[in-house]
Amino acid sequence: MSGEAIQTTYREAVRAAIREALDRDERVFLMGEDVGRYGGCYAVTKGLYDDYGPERIRDTPLSECGFTGAGIGAAVGGMRPIVEIMTVNFSLLALDQILNNAATLRHMSGGQLKVPVVIRMATGAGKQLAAQHSHSLEAWYAHVPGLKVAAPATLEDARGMLWTALEDPDPVILFEHVMLYNRTGELAADADAVPLTGAAVRRDGTDVSLITYGGCLFKTLEAAEQLAADDIAAEVIDLRSLRPLDDATIMASVAKTHRAVIIDEGWRSGSLAAEVSARIMEQAFWELDAPVGRVCSAEVPIPYPRHLEHAALPQVPAIVAAAKATLGR
Amino acid sequence: MSQTEPTSGTPQAHKLHLSREHALHLLREMLRIRAFEERCAELYTEEKIRGFLHLYCGEEAVAVGVMQALTPTDAVVATYREHGHALARGLPMDRLMAEMYGKQDGVSRGRGGSMHLFDAERRFYGGSAIVAGGIPLAVGLALADRMQGRDQVTACFFGEGAAAEGAFHESLNLAALWRLPVLFVCENNRYAMGTALERSESETDIARKAACYQIPSAALDGMNVIAIEAAAREAIAEVRAGDGPRFLECRTYRFRAHSMFDAQLYRDKAEVEAWKRKGPILRFRHWLEAAGMLDADTAERLDAEIERELAAAVDFAESSAWEPLEDLSRDVCGCVTRGEA
Numbered sequence: 001m002s003g004e005a006i007q008t009t010y011r012e013a014v015r016a017a018i019r020e021a022l023d024r025d026e027r028v029f030l031m032g033e034d035v036g037r038y039g040g041c042y043a044v045t046k047g048l049y050d051d052y053g054p055e056r057i058r059d060t061p062l063s064e065c066g067f068t069g070a071g072i073g074a075a076v077g078g079m080r081p082i083v084e085i086m087t088v089n090f091s092l093l094a095l096d097q098i099l100n101n102a103a104t105l106r107h108m109s110g111g112q113l114k115v116p117v118v119i120r121m122a123t124g125a126g127k128q129l130a131a132q133h134s135h136s137l138e139a140w141y142a143h144v145p146g147l148k149v150a151a152p153a154t155l156e157d158a159r160g161m162l163w164t165a166l167e168d169p170d171p172v173i174l175f176e177h178v179m180l181y182n183r184t185g186e187l188a189a190d191a192d193a194v195p196l197t198g199a200a201v202r203r204d205g206t207d208v209s210l211i212t213y214g215g216c217l218f219k220t221l222e223a224a225e226q227l228a229a230d231d232i233a234a235e236v237i238d239l240r241s242l243r244p245l246d247d248a249t250i251m252a253s254v255a256k257t258h259r260a261v262i263i264d265e266g267w268r269s270g271s272l273a274a275e276v277s278a279r280i281m282e283q284a285f286w287e288l289d290a291p292v293g294r295v296c297s298a299e300v301p302i303p304y305p306r307h308l309e310h311a312a313l314p315q316v317p318a319i320v321a322a323a324k325a326t327l328g329r
Numbered sequence: 330m331s332q333t334e335p336t337s338g339t340p341q342a343h344k345l346h347l348s349r350e351h352a353l354h355l356l357r358e359m360l361r362i363r364a365f366e367e368r369c370a371e372l373y374t375e376e377k378i379r380g381f382l383h384l385y386c387g388e389e390a391v392a393v394g395v396m397q398a399l400t401p402t403d404a405v406v407a408t409y410r411e412h413g414h415a416l417a418r419g420l421p422m423d424r425l426m427a428e429m430y431g432k433q434d435g436v437s438r439g440r441g442g443s444m445h446l447f448d449a450e451r452r453f454y455g456g457s458a459i460v461a462g463g464i465p466l467a468v469g470l471a472l473a474d475r476m477q478g479r480d481q482v483t484a485c486f487f488g489e490g491a492a493a494e495g496a497f498h499e500s501l502n503l504a505a506l507w508r509l510p511v512l513f514v515c516e517n518n519r520y521a522m523g524t525a526l527e528r529s530e531s532e533t534d535i536a537r538k539a540a541c542y543q544i545p546s547a548a549l550d551g552m553n554v555i556a557i558e559a560a561a562r563e564a565i566a567e568v569r570a571g572d573g574p575r576f577l578e579c580r581t582y583r584f585r586a587h588s589m590f591d592a593q594l595y596r597d598k599a600e601v602e603a604w605k606r607k608g609p610i611l612r613f614r615h616w617l618e619a620a621g622m623l624d625a626d627t628a629e630r631l632d633a634e635i636e637r638e639l640a641a642a643v644d645f646a647e648s649s650a651w652e653p654l655e656d657l658s659r660d661v662c663g664c665v666t667r668g669e670a
């Protein structure tokens with residue numbers, strides 16, 4: 001790092017990453033609905049069409065299954081596609097291609113084929129978009145062997161994960177939480193690729209491990225701040241990679257704090273939080289001083305009105321309460 | 330019904346006995362939709378309405394024309410751009426406005442908002458925000474009618490963007506193969522968000538696509554409410570008679586942004602203005618005046634009535650309660666009752 005920092009947004013960091021990838025490797029191209037002339041439904045790709053043209057910034061028809069599958073095919077054929085899907089709810093139209101082709105081709109072909117495709121999509125709630133635009137289905141993808149799944153939450157990760165994902169020989173799904181796009185902050189002017197795997201400790205603490213990812217990271221950091229006011233030192237772990245999970249970082253933290261709460265915008269049943277909790281039980285049971293806690297979304301399709309949407313999602317007071325509960329407070 | 334050149338011309342060119350009363354009804358319905366949505370846009374700016382808000386301004390003739398041909402027991406499936414369909418289908422304006430606010434007295438208890446309007450009693454099945462997602466649903470509703478021996482029709486509305494999705498093609502094939510009572514209505518407003526039809530379809534004639542599935546189809550001037558009503562009446566009579574699905578492509582235009590966040594850099598202002606001059610309300614109004622069916626007094630009375638209805642709807646929405654937080658998890662699943670699910 002040269003030490004020089006720029007003020008930027010999460011959105012701009014993703015855009016800078018796409019630019020860099022297009023500049024570095026001519027096999028890279030981006031495709032998706034309204035990514036070109038329109039500039040992307042969340043304005044992530046604004047300006048790229050003018051600079052790179054319609055061959056490399058490809059607007060697609062409304063055909064999620066078709067163009068995602070074509071991205072997978074193009075990857076098998078030697079290209080390095082970045083497929084953008086507007087939001088995770090719409091990715092379900094492409095789930096067949098992702099599961100039955102991208103995730104399986106290497107294995108089914110006895111290792112002959114590789115699928116170096118990157119699929120980016122928005123995820124999550126918070127904009128009152130109701131039950132067909134607001135879900136967090138990261139866990140569905142993290143369930144699948146053959147995929148790598150990551151959730152960049154910070155500017156560094158938004159800027160740095162894409163290139164690593166493109167270099168990966170396997171399909172990578174990147175989840176961008178809709179509430180992160182406008183986040184501003186400082187980023188090193190020479191910010192570069194970051195590893196795709198490995199969790200990060202975002203705040204050190206000794207009393208309880210708060211384990212989270214994506215859109216919940218900043219709520220969790222805020223909760224940690226509030227806990228500090230009550231003399232509780234919470235450690236905050238950002239999973240970053242949802243598949244594979246970084247067990248070592250999680251267990252090292254639990255071995256230190258002896259308590260864990262997992263914060264996950266997915267629905268509780270069958271969630272990533274459930275998986276992390278089970279792993280703690282399997283690998284660090286004797287370290288625990290309290291049952292593992294979870295703060296997840298209520299088990300309801302996300303409702304439209306603000307107060308109900310808010311109540312359906314993990315919020316700071318619930319995180320604080322769950323952390324205190326592990327300490328009997 | 331085989332031509333794919335849009336039928337145009339003046340409203341009276343169509344075989345439809347048009348009484349003054351009915352003509353004024355059509356105008357009134359279009360005006361109600363326009364007024365409702367313009368108020369919604371203001372309320373959005375005031376942050377009373379949130380989330381996505383997709384306005385139908387410019388396309389009113391399609392919903393109003395088709396709805397005339399349906400009976401109360403027919404079914405309607407629409408998209409996220411469905412305020413007009415809901416109003417034309419007879420959903421009360423006050424409960425619709427309450428839904429826009431997210432209030433408990435809304436047609437969907439406030440759970441859905443603008444994109445998810447429902448009314449089971451009026452057989453209005455949404456309000457689907459997954460492009461093309463409503464089309465298989467419509468086929469299934471029609472299948473249920475067929476299997477239970479009811480001579481009901483399902484009208485299914487969607488944009489031309491939906492024609493690129495697999496669900497569109499699979500559904501058209503199924504409906505044609507099984508000769509199901511569906512009227513497919515494509516609202517071709519030329520843009521799917523920022524993507525012009527020519528940039529998203531190898532075959533831009535949507536009616537021809539439907540014809541490939543052996544579905545009799547026609548392209549219509551989507552700005553002509555009379556032409557649409559006439560075509561819908563004819564098509565629905567055929568569908569109801571058991572002759573299988575029909576397909577109407579209504580060529581129209583969206584006057585406003587795709588939703589409330591859209592700088593509209595993908596089209597010329599001049600193009601929008603040119604279409605506005607062909608607008609369904611403007612044109613029909615002029616025609617009614619020329620035909621001596623609309624005088625200044627009547628026009629004023631119509632506007633005043635609509636203004637009153639709208640004001641009452643906003644008051645209703647304002648005073649309606651928010652659903653209590655304790656209800657958050659209600660209506661996720663029903664209770665199991667024997668014999669009826």
Ligand SMILES: Cc1ncc(C[n+]2csc(CCOP(=O)(O)OP(=O)(O)O)c2C)c(N)n1
Pocket residue numbers: 033062064086090093410458459460461487488489490491492516518520521522583587
């Ligand atoms: C499966 C799916 N993909 C993408 C979207 C995002 N989206 C919402 S509306 C729209 C454009 C649809 O255009 P069209 O079908 O022509 O209908 P219009 O909006 O013009 O009425 C897009 C891309 C979505 N809602 N569902």
